[in-house]
Amino acid sequence: MTDTGARRWVGKSILRKEDPKLLAGKAKFVDDIQLPRMCHAATVSSIYAHAKILAVRCDAAKALPGVIAVVTGAEAAELSGPLPSRANPTVTQHCLAIDKVRYVGEPVVAVVAETRAIAEDAAALVEVDYEELPVVADMDAALEARGDAVLHPERGDTNVYTVVHRKWGEVDAAFANSAHIVKRMFRWPRVSAQPIETVGAVVEYEPATQHFFFYSNMSQQMMASGGLAAALKVRPSQLSFVPMYVGGSFGGKVGVYHVAILAAVLARICCRPVKFMEDRLEHLLNGNQHGSDRRYLAELAIDANGIFTGLRCDVVDDYGAYFHLALGAHGNAAAQITGPYRMTAVDYKVTAVATNKTQQGPYRGFGGEVANFVLERLVDAAARQLKADPFELRKRNFLRPDAFPYTTPTGNLYDSGDYEGVLDEAMRMAKIDDWKARKAKQRGNSKRLGIGVATVCERSVMNVTEFWFFEDKPLNPVSSSPESVSIRIDVQGVPIVTIYAPCWGNSPETLAAQLTAEHLCVDPSTIVVNYAGTDGGMLSKGPAGSRFTVMLAGAIEGACQALLAKVKAVAAHRWGCKEEDVAIDERGAFMTAGDGHVMTFAQIAEASYLYRLDFPKGDRFTTGLAASYTYDHPCATLPDPKTGDLGIFYPIVGHACHLVLAEVDTELATVRIVDYVAVHDVGQVVNPMTMDGQIRGGIAQGIGTVLLEKYEFDESGQALTGSLADYLIPTACEVPDIRVSHFTTPSPLTSLGIKGGGEGGRLASCPAITSAIDDALEDEGIFITELPVTPSRLFDLLRAPASDRATQESPAAPERPTAVEHH
């Protein structure tokens, strides 16, 4: 921005810088990589959910022409250690199973061959003898399991990974003194993103220097290389990551998983580059991207005035066979557990269990979307129970605009907001009275209309304390989550921005150009943006927890300020004036206040690069214009174990209101979304077009979660949804036109007032769409407590006796292990 503060580029929908390359098919993805002598890997996967591996016979596979190596779990373990895990105590997982398999699809043997087809043919020749073990196929079985049914007996004779029970505020008093209690049981299904590109890696190993070169779509390369190196029993300096374009992550590609490690082990064994790309079946079964799989018993305490006074959640979460991110997704939920409401008391208990399923990974929302769903459902149930208007009830309980900065009961901070303003804007856009009239007109018809509402917070800019702050004695209490950039202005005055995170389908080049353009007052189309891998050296966390735009903006502002200071110093020296008298105008020209000197970036750059002896000796005028900046989290704090306060870890808090008009066909038991309004407050929007894309994409995924998606397993733990014909995702037919608008309360804590907005679409859509469905079926007394609402489930609900329609509290949960702070 100019020295007068006027904004020229931030807030504009400029075209994406990434698109020419992507649209022309010129962006390089992992599977585009072809190296000389490269060979291909395939795996033999477990066909049992839980079994001992008795014997592995590889001779027939090894004898197949074109096969280079056949590697068992024990052989892979000679060159690799356990995969990184945040669990405490750790849960051991290897890139290939050793001795025991714990879910269907777990890789057991890897085959490397001249082509993927030969590798797959050879994999089919590998014979594995299994001895079946008792299968733990659901969370209730997990709570009871003992003996051979225990997945990780070294952690004790139980399948409970951990139990945490925390109370904040006077929660028992809130319930004891309440006028109303709304209590429901909810079931959130195991779903995931389906990025177009599956997880994959090409790895080359150079024996002479003992160095690995990674071409991988694993996304947090800079932060992850430590864990990856440890898993490969080498030093991080022995790894080089080459940045790649990534075909979508939505959380699923953030961590260090078996794919990259396995490819590296195989490359080292074969002394040839190895490519390992998951096929869709492998991705569905073990892409480490299954999201939360939870049951909630949740209660809301309400006083006589309809004010929410306390929240209780007793959660069981089916984490699957491993536990690599520990309770991170519940830490996440704790960031905004009371949502946009004024409640001060919370009781939160989580029991994390092991089952014979794929382990959970992050998926857009990372557990926060489930907490939002449960809270908004309780508010809808309260409106029904109290015969209150759901809009008015929300407004009565909202935090007021003067409440910010607001400290939540758990200790997190909300920076700014105007929730009533957002809701009013959404109701205005929807013309809510028209919607109500349309609904009334179709009342009693076989096709009903329902109006759904959700008002949710969108915590953004994560800090990593959420992975361990529930622990008394954390193993690994990391607290850094930096983002770095380097900017240099070349000898012709062109800014070149280097970022240290890959492009994973967001718009990092566009955002970096727009933000740099704003600070340097140049046209973003003239700015060059490139990517550095690990060899570039600067530490960055990259996209995760809706942090990237905010963190990038902070880093760019820091680098630009350093650059501008030097540019002004050069100009001031040239003109013999004071630095503070040099100003920049909106065209990127530098001038002094009074006497009419003008210089462009190009002229100043030329002076700085080529005429060193025109300037005084010393650091101030070293040759060239370049600056690097590492931006740390703007205001995170550590948890306080004494008070149970979780600290500030997600303080840049946006807000969204979604209003949905849905039509339910009571004869066909189908749901169609007729109209959709989404108003988001993400602070200062950098690029409305790309922001709207994030919101619409998140809503599309929410439609999948509410209406279509679920990973199904049978009672023997067999995965039944192994293709996109079994695991249904929304298509263009299910996703309506979505009307998006922005309402801005700038963050006082971030560069330019930006907030994160990567997850809000999904965070708000799940409760809003569900709310519309049971609003349409209010006359039938139907209240949705379980997703997905597929036609067959809706059919059953419509035909169930009225008493079974989940209007009342669902049956009590089975006995839980007694609460302890930790296991």
Added chain:
Amino acid sequence: MQLTNQQVLPVEQSEVWAALNDIPLLQKCIPGCDTMTSIGPDTYEVGLLAAIGPVRARFKGKLFLEDIQPPNSYSLKFEGQGGAAGHGKGGAKVWLQSGGPSETVLHYSVSATVGGKLAQIGSRLVDMAAEKMAADFFAAFKVAVREKHPSAHTASQGGSEASEAAAGTQGEGVWQRLRSWFNRIFSSNKTT
């Protein structure tokens, strides 16, 4: 997977019972079965090529006959491994009901579970595939029984018609439907 059905065979019960214990005959009738070798009392090793949807594999497995009540019923248990394609196991009960010297009703009830790729990408198709295999088996079984007992009536009525029609609708197709149509015409001509 659960499958319960019946078949009417145009021979007397003892002949059906004999056929049900005739291992080479059974092997010939089981679709894709290329080996069926006795490896112990009432225990057989079976090899067969099977396809369920996109999964096609050679299965090796064992079959155990149990609770044998000649000439009325037996139960069988089976388990098979198809390597990377997965595995299947289950059981069946077969019992016979005499309908006279030229008619026996064969009742069968099968339950099976599958695992691995068969479940992952075939679970939608397992029931249909099982019904088709059963239909194929009984079509061949009838032909084999008839060949063994040429005196038997060519016509079959009631249950068999229904099941043949059912088999026809599952895509074995035109031939099945055509044959059952011809059977109907032929038998109605005879009775009038």
